[in-house]
Amino acid sequence: MSRSTLLAAACAALVLPLAAGCVANDTAAAGEGGGALTVDSSSDACTLSATEAPSGTLSFAVTNSGSDVTEFYLLGEDGLQVVSEVENIGPGLTRDLVVQLRPGTYFTACKPGMVGEGIRSTFTVSDSGVDVRPSGDVAAQLAAAETSYVAYVKDQVGTLVAGTQEFADAYTAGDDETARDLYAAVRVHWERVEPVAESFGDLDPLLDLREADLEDGATWSGWHHVEKDLWQPAPEQNGGVAYTPLTADERAAAAADLVTWTQQLVDAVNDPEFTFEAFQISNGAKELLDEVASGKVTGEEEIWSHTDLWDFQANVDGAWVAFEVLRDVVEAQDPELATTLTTRFDELQALLAAQGSIEAGFTPYDQLSPADVKALAAAVDAVSEPLSRLTTTVTSAA
Numbered sequence: 001m002s003r004s005t006l007l008a009a010a011c012a013a014l015v016l017p018l019a020a021g022c023v024a025n026d027t028a029a030a031g032e033g034g035g036a037l038t039v040d041s042s043s044d045a046c047t048l049s050a051t052e053a054p055s056g057t058l059s060f061a062v063t064n065s066g067s068d069v070t071e072f073y074l075l076g077e078d079g080l081q082v083v084s085e086v087e088n089i090g091p092g093l094t095r096d097l098v099v100q101l102r103p104g105t106y107f108t109a110c111k112p113g114m115v116g117e118g119i120r121s122t123f124t125v126s127d128s129g130v131d132v133r134p135s136g137d138v139a140a141q142l143a144a145a146e147t148s149y150v151a152y153v154k155d156q157v158g159t160l161v162a163g164t165q166e167f168a169d170a171y172t173a174g175d176d177e178t179a180r181d182l183y184a185a186v187r188v189h190w191e192r193v194e195p196v197a198e199s200f201g202d203l204d205p206l207l208d209l210r211e212a213d214l215e216d217g218a219t220w221s222g223w224h225h226v227e228k229d230l231w232q233p234a235p236e237q238n239g240g241v242a243y244t245p246l247t248a249d250e251r252a253a254a255a256a257d258l259v260t261w262t263q264q265l266v267d268a269v270n271d272p273e274f275t276f277e278a279f280q281i282s283n284g285a286k287e288l289l290d291e292v293a294s295g296k297v298t299g300e301e302e303i304w305s306h307t308d309l310w311d312f313q314a315n316v317d318g319a320w321v322a323f324e325v326l327r328d329v330v331e332a333q334d335p336e337l338a339t340t341l342t343t344r345f346d347e348l349q350a351l352l353a354a355q356g357s358i359e360a361g362f363t364p365y366d367q368l369s370p371a372d373v374k375a376l377a378a379a380v381d382a383v384s385e386p387l388s389r390l391t392t393t394v395t396s397a398a
Helices: 003-008 136-172 176-192 194-198 203-208 223-230 248-269 278-296 308-325 327-333 335-353 370-387 390-397
Strands: 020-023 035-041 046-048 052-054 056-064 070-075 082-089 094-101 104-110 119-126
Touching: 035 070, 035 104, 046 104, 046 119, 056 070, 056 082, 070 094, 082 094, 082 278, 094 390, 136 176, 136 248, 136 278, 136 308, 136 327, 136 390, 176 194, 176 223, 176 308, 194 203, 194 278, 194 308, 203 223, 203 248, 223 248, 278 308, 278 370, 278 390, 308 327, 308 335, 308 370, 327 335, 327 390, 335 370, 335 390
Parallel strands: 035 056, 052 119
Antiparallel strands: 020 094, 035 046, 056 094, 070 082, 070 104, 104 119
């Protein structure tokens, strides 16, 4: 799908402001609401410098003092909705999370090893009297961006559920050739809006968990569970043991779950109360590029099918649309940033186009040369650096 088509899909819809928006990025503007907080994520603790703060713009500097890669989450009052997150924090590293929060009760969670529910604690936001939402021309620009982005999300998940049903029917019927042909093309609609799906708690792990991230004793489900059954590995690729194909009943159950959970996502984004605030849109753009850097560019996402470049392209598509709907605000606040992002997105897109397209197909990831992978990784990094400033730019406009 072309960029113009992607953006055209982000058409009019009504939205209401959500509680918060955030990004792992430059913290220059983070001190205005309540200053900076620190988080120490160790192997068995998640220690915050404070467990309460006034409403407004806050920043969390998350340091991993443990030995495993960790994540930090800010959750809503129900303990399920993901308000914001920062992932893939390696041992000894610090990553920043900038948020805008309204008064209320939240939860923080560190996830050493990136598994389980995490080490949680309550985080209270008092009323500072600061109006988190902008006013005037900026408010109108951000409202238009939110409207366009929510419409884009609805379009993508509507296409996703239809494609998922077609895929599920083929897989259940044992038509593996058709299912393999559909697999990557259907999944792009998920990958373009994955930050939205992640905000609904369990839907992301139910639908998109990789086998490498499965906890001991947990039940595996979702797209990658089915992927492995369609591209069955040899023993040497399966821990030295022969792969046991799913039975007809197990196939039917796995396919039905895909459709059921995808329909739940459709229902959630079409709820009249659903919105995705401008800060969340910019945060999601960075999350999508982080997804590319941590999974797609390494070939770890689609380990059996090697269709990683479809996911790669979809993540870039989603990040581009997020930037595009916010472009008016970015150009007004930091025109140089807007120009840099456009140039670097174009350079990354040119490298992807050299390997194919979603419509025509991509080079299987295991057939890329080391030079190809290196060039793609460098181009992702080149976009990620200025993209990390997007939320601060949008926040400062308020």
